Amino acid sequence: MDLSLLADPGFLLQNLVDGLSRGALYGVYAMGFTLIFGVLDILNLAHAATFMWCAFAGWLVMARSGLSLPFGLAAAMLSGGAIAVALEFLAFRPLRREGPAGGAAADKLSPMISSIGASIIMVSVAEACFGVETRRFPDTVLDPKPFIIKAAWGLRISRAQILILAASVILMALLGLFIRRTRAGTAIRAVAASRKASLLLGIDVNSIIVLTFLVGGALAGAAGILVALLTNNIVPGMGSQIELRGLAVVILGGMGNVEGAVLGGFLLGLVETFTIAYLPGGSDLKDAIAFLILFLMLLAKPDGLMGRGKAERA
Amino acid sequence: MRANRARPRVAAAAWIAAALVISADLYLCIRDPRDSGRLLINAMLGLSAFATLHARLLSLASAGFAAIGAYASAILAVKLGLPVYLSIPAAALICGAVALVIGLVVLRLKDVYLAICTLGFGEIVRVAIILLPGLTGGPTGANLSTGFPYEAMRRAGPASIAIVLALLCYLFWATSKSKAGRALRAIRENPEVAQTMGIDVVAAKNMAFLASALIAGLAGAFYAHTVGSLDAGDFKFGRAVDILGYAVLGGSGAWFGPLLGAGLLTALPILIRDGLGSSFGFLKDFAQLPNILSGLALMIAIIFAPGGLAALFSRPASREGERPAAGAGNAQSRSSGTLDTAPNAVHGPLLRISRLSRSFGGLKALSEVDLEIEQGKIYGLIGPNGAGKTTLINLLSGLDAPSSGKIEWLGREIQGRSAWRIARSGLARSYQHAQLFGEMSVLENVAVGLHARLRSSLVGAWLRLPSFRREEAEAMAEALELLGALGLAELAGESAEALSYGDRRRVEIARALATGPRLLLLDEPAAGMNEVETAALGRFILGLKERGLAILIVEHHMDLIMGVCDEILVLDFGRAIARGSPAEVSRERAVLDAYLGSDS
Amino acid sequence: MSGLLEIEALFLRYGQVEALSGVSFSVGEGEIVAMIGANGAGKSSTLLAISGIVRAAAGRILFGGRDIAGLRADKIVRLGLSQVPEGRAILAPLTVAENLELGAWTRRGRGAARSLERVHALFPRLAERSDQLAGSLSGGEQQMLAIGRALMAEPRLLLLDEPSMGLAPKLVSSIFKTIAEIRESGTTVLLVEQNARQALGIADRGLVLAHGRLLKQGPSADLLSDPEVIEAFLGKA
Secondary structure: HHHHHHHOOOHHHHHHHHHHHHHHHHHHHHHHHHHHHHHOEEEEEEEEHHHHHHHHHHHHOOOOOOHHHHHHHHHHHHHHHHHHHHHHHHHHHOOOOOOOOOOOOOHHHHHHHHHHHHHHHHHHHHHHHHOOOOOOEEEEEEEOOOOEEHHHHHHHHHHHHHHHHHHHHHHHHHHHHHHHHOOHHHHHHHHOOOOHHHOOOOHHHHHHHHHHHHHHHHHHHHHHHHHHHHOOOOOHHHHHHHHHHHHHHHHHHOOOOOOOOHHHHHHHHHHHHHHHHHHHOOOHHHHHHHHHHHHHHHEEEEOOOOOOOOOOOO | OOHHHHHHHHHHHHHHHHHHHHHHHHHHHHOOOHHHHHHHHHHHHHHHHHHHHOOOOOOOOHHHHHHHHHHHHHHHHHHOOHHHHHHHHHHHHHHHHHHHHHHHHHHOOHHHHHHHHHHHHHHHHHHHHHHHHHHOHHHHHHHHOOOOOOHHHHHHHHHHHHHHHHHHHHHHHHHOOHHHHHHHHHHHHHHHHHHHHOOOHHHHHHHHHHHHHHHHHHHHHHHHHOOOOHHHHHHHHHHHHHHHHHHHHHHOOHHHHHHHHHHHHHHHHHHHHHHHHHHHHHHHHHOHHHHHHHHHHHHHHHHHHHOHHHHHHOOHHHHHHHOOOOOOOOOOOOOOOOOOOOOOOOOOOEEEEEEEEEEEEEEEEEEEEEEEEOHHHHHHHHOOOOOOOOHHHHHHHHOOOOOOOEEEEEOEOOOOOOOOHHHHOOOOOOOOOOOOOOOOOOHHHHHOHHHHHOOOOOOHHHHHHHHHHHHHHHHHHHHHHHHHHOOOOHHHOHHHOOHHHHHHHHHHHHHHHHHOOOEEEEEEEOOOOOOHHHHHHHHHHHHHOOOOOOOEEOOOHHHHHHHOOOEEEEOOOOOOEEEEEEEHHHHHHHHHHHHHHHOO | OOOOOOEEEEEEEEEEEEEEEEEEEEEEEOOEEEEEEOOOOOHHHHHHOOOOOOOEEEEEEEOEEEEOOOOOOOHHHHOEEEEEOOOOOOOOOHHHHHHHHHOOOHHHHOHHHHHHHHHHHHHHHHHHOOOOEHHOOHHHHHHHHHHHHHOOOOOEEEEOOOOOOOOOOOHHHHHHHHHHHHHHHHOOHHHHHHHHHHHHHOOOEEEEOOEEEEEEEEEHHHOOOOOHHHHHHHHHO
């Protein structure tokens, strides 16, 4: 390892910024994912496919129709919500035949498998529609030239990164407020805690579940469009990279724990970036890190850093 | 029942579907012999998935193990020059070793987390392959294709794979007919109850995982030698999902399920594309069609037919439950024979509980309870709801560990020991809500109870040795005798879930008795029974006492308790508040207060 | 006579077990009715059927003259029928205040502040622990929270399933005192209890259930001294 790198504050700061913006993306994606898990106790493995489709939605709106950035963001988030709600009705609700209170514990697996099927269909349809070549945004959408801050050791930060950091923080704050301070958000937390008790309180559990998917899907959409703007590389297969990272983040932060997802996201982003930067051969390891973390967490502390998931058999 | 009437029609449809799948596959193989190799390998991977999914372990590790098998055999062949018939088995064994190691930690995890972990495993394997180019030839396996002995495979080719596959199918079939097969089916439905039948669930899961890894390794090794070149992407996430698809579509209830699933999912897309492609030209270029169909098939299967194709066939259980031939059970040899019998009488109390306590957080479920149980006596445990009765039973059967205190069974301390060990040492229990294995016949359910007393090995079952067959026949005869003692002999061949509630309770007792216990814990055996049935149960329990069994009954049916018990212990708020004969206890003021409620 | 709640020939099955075999009774406005009986007699099943968590196999459940059998649980709550389930079912990861706030869900926040004041007056301990996580409360406090939460909906009929379960004897009497106070403020109460003595002590009438059937009903004072009732619990001497 090149020890001189350690002493370079500019390099450190650059990686910090890169790591945080990467981590912010993971966080936004994971928040939606963990929200759904918290309420239904299932892994929605079609979340990544939703993410991908929203990136294309944003691209269609901005690159093809020439509308500006806010329209693209809105399009992405709206389509994310719509797709997720469709998933709830097509892939998940038919499995809850016993009614909203939920049935056998053994069937936590069927919804997961159903979402895998849905995901395969979604990705294949995207390939059929868009082919495999990469789509990009024109420079008019977001000027790719980065800002260079001479005062901070020549830190390079692109507009996309600024957008990501700003948007992520705003989304995280909004979600936090929604979950904690609104009636609907409290109802979501109630349903996540106990569907039976929520029914007895007069809460329409099925509607709350739909709302959760709406919010979760919108977050997937936001993550999708932001990643697309950062990498400028939109392909039907773009979900696979973030899917496993999303799993790692959610396990890291604790299943169902939204704050944990944020924390875990930033952590993973930083660890990945710093590994690439400071470890020789680090860029090959980049892919493995998320899985390594996943593995280690499941073995050592399966309930996550901030806990809630009950991962081990009693 | 409605289900039974529809069964023959459904089963017929299933047979037709299976025949269609097989014909489609045969057509495929004839049309292009290269496809037959692919088909057989997919079928083998399906078997690999079956090994774990059958025990309800959602392991998605088969793809990862196949990758290890493929690369290991390729490396052994190219770098060490091992011939085909050595490199392939060696690769499988390497997979097995890896499985043993990671199984120790990974199998502790619950369903969903196990799935994620095994997915992660697959990815780690893929990344490792890329990161070790010196060994693996990097992402494209470049330096593994020269000197590859794939000529040998090309010649012997699919025939050798088919032979190995057929052998594996036989082994799976033979296993399903042995006590190991019953144990796995029991674990599939209810691992906790399986434990209390004396089944070492952890060991069984490790064995299933090992088998899955060995088979996947074989499949991967065959793949490497058939294809002749490897790519790190050959076994990535998509493959793991395909394999899951075989098992879901085909059903993990029977070994042939995933085979059918593999057959269907391999043949269907190709046939559709070729078949429809001739009529609708544009479909020929529709490369995503196979994937879309797979995804749809997966969703439709899991929503509408979660048991897969295999579940549609008529239950093998109803054939298993046929009465064993009259000659199989000689009156004398029935209870002794080759099955282990309970050892001789023990001096002193069988069970001694001293100052047993169990707290959950701040709640004291059980507080300083003492109890002694002697051979050949019937004890009652009563108390209002929440008094701690079920907690006590769970502590005794090993499903829970006390916070403090001792449990001495046959002179040895057993608190905190595994439930299966306790069950094997002669302490059996029944459950509050009749937890039978619904997918098995009544006779099989009882036979599961005999698990620990059967001595034949799995190899004996595979070879169908005479000693194995004799032991199985005797086991079935004893199971039938137990059912007969409870008046349930005619129900032997019935599926357990079709029984009435009262019958199920009694089958459960028969199953607990099959473990050959010295002490039987009955958790609310009379719940849901009417007066006539309760009286019959009481007579039966007294009969057990005559056989030398000690019994501890938890009940709310006071008539039963007062009628059969020698001694009664009354719990309230986790404490023992009264003990003595039925007459003494029913007169005690404290007991009346506990049940009716104190005045403040 | 038409009471607030009328149960007619209610049958309930779990799989093949018949938990209720033709139970009929009524609860008049402003009454406290206690349902007692041995474990497994069908008491909880009756409440689950009334609040819509489980579907009755046959029979009618009339609330305020309207048949609610088969209605979805949350709709039943909106009609003014709240249940405090067995084991309390509080929302552990939420605070006491949030639990109470959710209790008023069906009223969409109207008048919730006033209801909260009343609940705080009844259970001062809850006011003290307003921001604490519900899961960290003691058993007795959780019971208070569960009852308070049900009251937030200002129900016409309150169903209580074994409120004394798992509570220390001292707390039990204070809970029963509170239930009597709740009736004073105009809420009708149907109470299922194991602790027959204390339940009958505050109730106007009692219903004795055994093996899914209504064995006896009558004024609570009469039932307390009835030897048949004692037999129902402890079997024939």
